[in-house]
Structure formats: structure tokens, C-alpha cells
Amino acid sequence: MTDPIELNLDGNAFPDRTERADAAANRALILTTAERLFRERGVENVCMAEIAEVAGVGKGTLYRRFANKGELCLALxxxxxxxxxxxxxxxxxxxxxxxxxxxxxxxxxxxxxxxxxxxxxxxxxxxxxxxxxxxxxxxxxxxxxxxxxxxxxxxxxxxxxxxxxxxxxxxxxxxxxxxxxxxxxxxxxxxxxxxxxxxxxxxxxxxxxxxx
Amino acid sequence: MTDPIELNLDGNAFPDRTERADAAANRALILTTAERLFRERGVENVCMAEIAEVAGVGKGTLYRRFANKGELCLALxxxxxxxxxxxxxxxxxxxxxxxxxxxxxxxxxxxxxxxxxxxxxxxxxxxxxxxxxxxxxxxxxxxxxxxxxxxxxxxxxxxxxxxxxxxxxxxxxxxxxxxxxxxxxxxxxxxxxxxxxxxxxxxxxxxxxxxx
DNA sequence: CTTGTATCTGGACTTTAGTCCACTTGTGTG
DNA sequence: CACACAAGTGGACTAAAGTCCAGATACAAG
CATH class of the missing domain: 1.10.357 (Tetracycline Repressor; domain 2)
Structure with missing residues (x-):
């Protein structure tokens, strides 16, 4: 039947290149932080800036991994x-x-x-x-x-x-x-x-x- | 069959009270301005502030009539x-x-x-x-x-x-x-x-x- | 170990939606 | 007409999304 499609939603925006180790760590950090904040206060009440702040990274870092809140949610x-x-x-x-x-x-x-x-x-x-x-x-x-x-x-x-x-x-x-x-x-x-x-x-x- | 439903989308947010004449004029002004701007430059490229500005009214006036861009579009x-x-x-x-x-x-x-x-x-x-x-x-x-x-x-x-x-x-x-x-x-x-x-x-x- | 460079990072900045409220004005009532 | 007050108004303000880029850093090659 259908072959499983490569979903590739893990947040690595550049699947061809290999991701730098620090970047990968930040990506994981962002995901766990977002997961926690969403669980604690509801998806709609958490803004991107806050996720970045709590994760201890800049907004640029966050948006480099996930172009928008939707992609972040998909990755989760x-x-x-x-x-x-x-x-x-x-x-x-x-x-x-x-x-x-x-x-x-x-x-x-x-x-x-x-x-x-x-x-x-x-x-x-x-x-x-x-x-x-x-x-x-x-x-x-x-x-x-x-x-x-x-x-x-x-x-x-x-x-x-x-x-x-x-x-x-x-x-x-x-x-x-x-x-x-x-x-x-x-x-x-x-x-x-x-x-x-x-x-x-x-x-x-x-x-x-x-x-x- | 179905009775025509009162759509009431003309932007009068308080249909019970009678609208003041100046307010009605502004409402009409806003609608024609929005219609023109949307036609000229596309709905998505026109922001609420601009509609207010071009119509020569404050944002407060605009939002009093239309709680958001969607309502304005519906009114149109x-x-x-x-x-x-x-x-x-x-x-x-x-x-x-x-x-x-x-x-x-x-x-x-x-x-x-x-x-x-x-x-x-x-x-x-x-x-x-x-x-x-x-x-x-x-x-x-x-x-x-x-x-x-x-x-x-x-x-x-x-x-x-x-x-x-x-x-x-x-x-x-x-x-x-x-x-x-x-x-x-x-x-x-x-x-x-x-x-x-x-x-x-x-x-x-x-x-x-x-x-x- | 050094270095070149592609990648990554922080945070200031821009944009837009939408809120708020002190001030103004129209309108019905006497 | 005048006046009270509900209704309307302008624009400063907040919040959040998303952009940008100068500087920092990992890592591959020598």
C-alpha cells in the first residue's frame, strides 16, 4: 500500500546538511521547554518570545529552527x-x-x-x-x-x-x-x-x- | 422552507440602539474606504490602521464598528x-x-x-x-x-x-x-x-x- | 593546533492586531 | 433653547509574531 512518508517534522529545517551539535542541543531544549509550557498553561497562552526566554535562547535561534508556532507544534x-x-x-x-x-x-x-x-x-x-x-x-x-x-x-x-x-x-x-x-x-x-x-x-x- | 435569517452583518454592533448619525456616516466611510483599498491592493496587504488613516478616523472608531478585520470583511x-x-x-x-x-x-x-x-x-x-x-x-x-x-x-x-x-x-x-x-x-x-x-x-x- | 567559513545566536527592531480611556459630540427631554 | 449623558472618537499603548544582522562558534581541513 502506501509507503510510509518521511514526515520530517522534527524541526530540522535543513535536513540535507548535518546540524551542528550545539544547534541540535538547542532544538531539543526548545522542544522540551515548549512542551512543558504548553502543558502548564495551554498552547494559546504561551508566546514564542516566552518559549525562547524560558529556554534561555534568543528569538533568532527559536525562529531559525521553527519558522512559526505551527511548525513548533507540529514538531511536538x-x-x-x-x-x-x-x-x-x-x-x-x-x-x-x-x-x-x-x-x-x-x-x-x-x-x-x-x-x-x-x-x-x-x-x-x-x-x-x-x-x-x-x-x-x-x-x-x-x-x-x-x-x-x-x-x-x-x-x-x-x-x-x-x-x-x-x-x-x-x-x-x-x-x-x-x-x-x-x-x-x-x-x-x-x-x-x-x-x-x-x-x-x-x-x-x-x-x-x-x-x- | 427556511425563513430568511436576519444576517445583520452591516457592521452596526448594537442593533437594538439607534446609531448616531455621525457614527453611521463614519461606518459608511470606513466601508467604502476599505472596499477601495482592498480592490486596489488586495485584502491581505491592507492593515486596519491604514484603513482608519485613509478614511480619516481613529483606530478606536474603526474597531468600535468592526471588532476585527473579519467582521469588516463580512460587512463588505x-x-x-x-x-x-x-x-x-x-x-x-x-x-x-x-x-x-x-x-x-x-x-x-x-x-x-x-x-x-x-x-x-x-x-x-x-x-x-x-x-x-x-x-x-x-x-x-x-x-x-x-x-x-x-x-x-x-x-x-x-x-x-x-x-x-x-x-x-x-x-x-x-x-x-x-x-x-x-x-x-x-x-x-x-x-x-x-x-x-x-x-x-x-x-x-x-x-x-x-x-x- | 590554527584557521577559514558555514552555521548559529541573541536581541533589537518592525509590523500589525487589538485595547483603553480621556475627551468630544449628537440627541432626546424638559 | 440648554443641558445631561449616552454614544462616539482619536490616538497612545500593549502584545505578539516574525525579521534581520553583526558577532560568536563549531567543526573540517591542513
Whole structure:
């Protein structure tokens, strides 16, 4: 299926060159500091200057590693993102072996994504905020992976004759993911007061509609 | 069907009290100034301070009328929004009289919304940006109207036995609108390079899937 | 160990959003 | 008309994001 994509969100902005040792140390320092401050006082109440100050580095250093708050937040999710990705790929493999339909796998993927989004929504919101200001491609990396996954599952399903005819699979991949964009997700959660279960069910029934 | 909702986006922050004449004049002045500056130099390249300055008013005056740039942008779309709303309601009436299925009406509504979003995407983007920062309910007014409309059409369709059974209509209303959120829409348009026609077709086929 | 240089660093600086409040002005009431 | 006071106004001020660059420093090559 999809090869694992190199996420490369660890904050090393120049993956080609080797990072100087002091720079790497500062990068780690910044990340642990940010993690602590975010945990203690909430992502939105901590500003970049403060992270730099508490970490004991200058703003220039901070911004050299992370071009904006969104990238920093993404870096903080790096390992969980990779873990989520790995666990999903593993699950797909085992489900496929058991002969589980690809559409069912898709439904499960979306349900898991609901939980992931729920858990990380504060950080993801910051990423979205940064994304809407700068058009920074790096910030879209998670979405790209999600999209690749959904599209791959849709294509497999199509090859397996699970789908109704004549669907624009590329478009549907996007459409299924659209309600999971953080800002929209939070709207559904906290304005509409939908539970994650309800959102998951909704997405599942949406997938069901694609079935032949 | 749905009653026209009082949009009230004209920038009068205190609709109960009557606005003082000088204030009303300033409000109009601000709007025309902003409209001109946005047209000349692009929404994102004009800051609030400049609008105030060119209009010859203080920032306090500007912010008293429009709590943030998003509200100002929304006010600039006020008449087009109302016009769009009216024309849609008119269209629904005539289509219903001709016996057009409600799902077809829904598809047409979404297609029209694609065009509306396309045309106003710069202003809408600013609204979204403001919305993601402040949790300002006023900024959601257009979405609420869209949602009410979609949901009403879905309910009518259900009453008319046009739908497959057991759908969470409230959820589907949101899900159908999710790909039309400006930021996501722009991603599809300018990163994915989807045409508006393709997006419209995608939404239409999504609606089709709901058909019994 | 020395040195050249690419990389890194701190923090002053710019920009923009948005707040605040002392002062001014329009308007309804008598 | 005059006057009280709610409503409106200007612009200084704060907060935060993000830029810039002169000087500092790691590290590779000799």
C-alpha cells in the first residue's frame, strides 16, 4: 500500500546538511521547554518570545529552527504522528490479510483519525492558524499523509469492486477528510456539541454510502 | 422552507440602539474606504490602521464598528450575501413548484455556493482567519445560514422519501459543507488545482449518494 | 593546533492586531 | 433653547509574531 512518508517534522529545517551539535542541543531544549509550557498553561497562552526566554535562547535561534508556532507544534507531535501512522499501516496489513473490505478499513481509519484529532486539537489548531497565515507547505504534511492513505484505500476498494461506479476518487478523498480539519472539527465538537462517537459514526455512514 | 435569517452583518454592533448619525456616516466611510483599498491592493496587504488613516478616523472608531478585520470583511459582503440568499430561496420555491426533487435542489445549492466561495474567497479567507483566532460567533453567521438551508433541504428530501434510510441528517449537513470552508476550498483550488467545476461535480455526486 | 567559513545566536527592531480611556459630540427631554 | 449623558472618537499603548544582522562558534581541513 502506501509507503510510509518521511514526515520530517522534527524541526530540522535543513535536513540535507548535518546540524551542528550545539544547534541540535538547542532544538531539543526548545522542544522540551515548549512542551512543558504548553502543558502548564495551554498552547494559546504561551508566546514564542516566552518559549525562547524560558529556554534561555534568543528569538533568532527559536525562529531559525521553527519558522512559526505551527511548525513548533507540529514538531511536538512528530513522534505521536509517526506512531499513529505506523499503527495504522500495521492494522491495514492485518485487516487485509483477514480479508476485511477496504471500505471497512477506511471507516476505521477515519474513526481513529477522529480520536487523534480530538486528542491533539490544541496543537493542531495552532498549526491550522499558522497555515492560514503563511502558505507554508510543511504545515500540510500530516494532511498529505492522511490524504494519501484515504486515496489508497479508496483505490484498493475500487479495484476490489467495493465501490459504486464513476466516483471521482481523488475528490472524495479530500471530501471525506474535510470535516476533520481542526477548525471545523472543533466547531462540531464545541459549538454543535457533537460527541466524537457521533462524528465517527457520521463519517462511517458516509463511507458506507460509497459501497456498491 | 427556511425563513430568511436576519444576517445583520452591516457592521452596526448594537442593533437594538439607534446609531448616531455621525457614527453611521463614519461606518459608511470606513466601508467604502476599505472596499477601495482592498480592490486596489488586495485584502491581505491592507492593515486596519491604514484603513482608519485613509478614511480619516481613529483606530478606536474603526474597531468600535468592526471588532476585527473579519467582521469588516463580512460587512463588505453583506449585500452580496443577502442577494445570494434571496436568489436561492426564490430558486427553491420555483424548483419545488416544478416538482424538482429536493436532492437536486441541494446539489444546485452547493454548486452555487462553490461559485460564491470562489468569487469571495479573499474576503472569506480573512473571515476564517479572524474566526480561528477569536471565537467570534458573528463570524459564523454565513455558515449558520448555509447549514440551515442544507439541513432544511435534507429534511424535505427525507420527508419526500428521496433519501436512503437512517442518515444522521444533522451531521450530513455539516459534512457536505465542510469542503466549502474557505481554507480547505483554497487548498483544493490552488494546491490540488481542482477547477470549480470539478469541485461542484464532486459535491453533486456526493449528494447523489444520499439518494434512495 | 590554527584557521577559514558555514552555521548559529541573541536581541533589537518592525509590523500589525487589538485595547483603553480621556475627551468630544449628537440627541432626546424638559 | 440648554443641558445631561449616552454614544462616539482619536490616538497612545500593549502584545505578539516574525525579521534581520553583526558577532560568536563549531567543526573540517591542513
Amino acid at each position: 507531535m512528530d513522534s505521536q504522528l509517526a506512531e499513529f501512522q505506523d499503527s495504522m499501516l500495521g492494522r491495514f496489513q492485518s485487516l487485509t490479510q483477514q480479508g476485511t473490505p477496504f471500505l471497512e478499513q477506511l471507516a476505521q481509519f477515519l474513526e481513529s483519525l477522529v480520536e487523534f484529532t480530538e486528542v491533539h486539537s490544541p496543537l493542531l489548531l495552532e498549526v491550522a492558524r499558522a497555515g492560514i497565515v503563511h502558505m507554508d507547505a510543511r504545515l500540510n504534511v500530516p494532511h498529505f499523509w492522511q490524504y494519501m492513505t484515504v486515496r489508497a484505500l479508496l483505490r484498493s476498494a475500487a479495484r476490489n469492486d467495493e465501490l459504486v461506479a464513476d466516483l471521482d476518487l481523488d475528490y472524495f478523498g479530500e471530501a471525506l477528510l474535510a470535516p476533520l480539519q481542526v477548525d471545523y472539527f472543533r466547531f462540531q465538537r464545541y459549538v454543535r456539541n457533537y460527541s466524537t462517537a457521533r462524528i465517527g459514526m457520521g463519517l462511517r455512514s458516509m463511507v458506507k454510502l460509497l459501497a456498491a | 459582503m453583506d449585500s452580496q450575501l443577502a442577494e445570494f440568499q434571496d436568489s436561492m430561496l426564490g430558486r427553491f420555491q420555483s424548483l419545488t413548484q416544478q416538482g424538482t426533487p429536493f436532492l437536486e435542489q441541494l446539489a444546485q445549492f452547493l454548486e452555487s455556493l462553490v461559485e460564491f466561495t470562489e468569487v469571495h474567497s479573499p474576503l472569506l479567507l480573512e473571515v476564517a482567519r479572524a474566526g480561528i483566532v477569536h471565537m467570534d460567533a458573528r463570524l459564523n453567521v454565513p455558515h449558520f445560514w448555509q447549514y440551515m438551508t442544507v439541513r432544511a433541504l435534507l429534511r424535505s428530501a427525507a420527508r419526500n422519501d428521496e433519501l436512503v434510510a437512517d442518515l444522521d441528517l444533522d451531521y450530513f449537513g455539516e459534512a457536505l459543507l465542510a469542503p466549502l470552508q474557505v481554507d480547505y476550498f483554497r487548498f483544493q483550488r490552488y494546491v490540488r488545482n481542482y477547477s470549480t467545476a470539478r469541485i461542484g461535480m464532486g459535491l453533486r455526486s456526493m449528494v447523489k449518494l444520499l439518494a434512495a
